[in-house]
Amino acid sequence: MQNETFLIRDYPQSERPRERFILNGPQSLSNHELLALVLGTGTKNEPVLQLANRLLSQFEGLRLLKDATLEELTSIKGIGKAKAIHILAAVEIGRRIANHTIDERYVVRSPEDGAKYLMNDMRFLPQEHFVCLYLNTKNQVIHRQTIFIGSLNASIVHPREVFKEAVRRSAASVIFAQIGK
Structure with a gap:
């Protein structure tokens, strides 16, 4: 049986991550949907949601993804330098917010x-x-x-x-x- 892949445009408008983000806020999205928004696009052979899922699986979730290096990310098929930099920038923003101190x-x-x-x-x-x-x-x-x-x-x-x-x-x-x- 062939593995089915669904592009974002195949989903009903109300189930697309970007639209759900707008309507219900970021808390309504799963980790892989948020990561898909950071990635922006998938590859020729893999939709962005599937790529985000695979990336999270490879790093066993967000906990290990937060410590990933540029080299580790770009070694994953479908993640080039630009996508890796987007991920690392988002992680760094999160880290800075978490470390924001009263000082x-x-x-x-x-x-x-x-x-x-x-x-x-x-x-x-x-x-x-x-x-x-x-x-x-x-x-x-x-x-x-x-x-x-x-x-x-x-x-x-x-x-x-x-x-x-x-x-x-x-x-x-x-x-x-x-x-x-």
């Missing part, structure tokens, strides 16, 4: 520090934005949130919106900024 948080020691933190992104906004910086006990920014986007020259904010997030984040202090034209 990398921006510290606000003065009004100038707060302004510097906000101004690069907000300098040229066409309308008023009311933004809050939520700080921990070491004055490190733990969260930044735009509470309200106003009109050309005004923004109306209710205190409950500001303090709801402060309580949720267990913020020790809050900096308020109204930025815009």
Whole structure:
């Protein structure tokens, strides 16, 4: 009996990984479907989902794949340098997110520090934005949130919106900024 292979286009629209990702979020996909999205395409003889499945089987899942080298990946049929680099880049992003520490948080020691933190992104906004910086006990920014986007020259904010997030984040202090034209 011949081994059947199904291309992504053979699946109903609602069962395709990219569409399910859009509709239901990344948590709705299996590991091999997420890996297939990173790979992008399969080969002439092997669809991307099958290639992703084979790759995970070869590395016994994500645990060993995270430690794979460029040489190990490119030694697998169907994985060239470009696909291997995509995989390694995705793994590195995941590693950096997992290793993100509190030490990398921006510290606000003065009004100038707060302004510097906000101004690069907000300098040229066409309308008023009311933004809050939520700080921990070491004055490190733990969260930044735009509470309200106003009109050309005004923004109306209710205190409950500001303090709801402060309580949720267990913020020790809050900096308020109204930025815009």
